Amino acid sequence: MFPLDHAIFSDSDSIDLDFWDLGYTDDLLGRFQGPMEILQTHEQPRNLAEARYDLARKQYSHLYQCRELISGYPDIKDILVVEMDYFEVVSVKEEKYLSTVGLGPCLGICARGWTEEGECFLGLAHLSIQSPRLCLEQLTDKLKGQGCLDHSIQFFVIGGMKSICEEEGSGSLESETEILELSNEFNIQGVLFNLVEREGEPFLSVIISETCVYYTRDQSFAEKHYRISDTKLIGCSSSDDEMSFESCSSSSKCSC
Incomplete structure (x- = not known):
């Protein structure tokens, strides 16, 4: 997981979840070019989606x-x-x-x-x-x-x-x-x-x-x-209430 517990945030820093503004390089080196400095990086995020999730979890941890x-x-x-x-x-x-x-x-x-x-x-x-x-x-x-x-x-x-x-x-x-x-x-x-x-x-x-x-x-x-x-x-809109799920989406249901 991306080591957010090793990131320093000053009081003036704001976390912007527009991911490209965070300064990730295309090869996902995981180095920020913005206001946040990563002190230690033990393991890089597998992909942008995981790093975006980690940032959101950090910002909204009070939830x-x-x-x-x-x-x-x-x-x-x-x-x-x-x-x-x-x-x-x-x-x-x-x-x-x-x-x-x-x-x-x-x-x-x-x-x-x-x-x-x-x-x-x-x-x-x-x-x-x-x-x-x-x-x-x-x-x-x-x-x-x-x-x-x-x-x-x-x-x-x-x-x-x-x-x-x-x-x-x-x-x-x-x-x-x-x-x-x-x-x-x-x-x-x-x-x-x-x-x-x-x-x-x-x-x-x-x-x-x-x-x-x-x-x-x-x-x-x-x-x-x-x-x-x-x-x-x-x-679906109210007029579609009797429609099957498949008619609303081409994707299959999950296995809940």
Whole structure:
């Protein structure tokens, strides 16, 4: 991994994630020509994507400390579940929780927003290969359509798989980087990535409520009684809701 812990940043330095401005040479020697000085380089990044991810993780490290992301799950037997490649937005007056199960390489994008009257709406998307920006925009538009105030909308993202993320050219790596880079634009409050290390391990379940976001690898949660939500397909307009996923993208689904 790129040794960011050996980099010195002065108070006047700003980290610009426009990668070409960082002064990387075409042969990826890993030497900065900008304000940052690398004191030690034990191992060069495999590619630009990995170094870009490392920089984003360093700049937005506070997102990994979010106290609203809680390990465990509430003691409930009837819960609305969002399937892969779909999203849902509901009022807490109708559903106290939204969840998704089986997160491996995929990302669970959770959202909350409040109306002027104080009513809370929950949003959740199970994102596989679609654009994170597109998914965040769709959830934002849906929440605002329910009357949520723009400044009240918050996002939390959990998921990704370490073994997938470490593959060269991995979509998981790129999606995680994009989420970090979009955190200010979309008011992303917290992230947790790569809690599942490899295929064959128990996958994650994510549950959002009005006050927190739960995550668990306990398979007993997935065995509880739940209902599949009447969701919208990520990446399609409202008129395309009944379309198959394949008609929206030529790429195949991930193996979540």
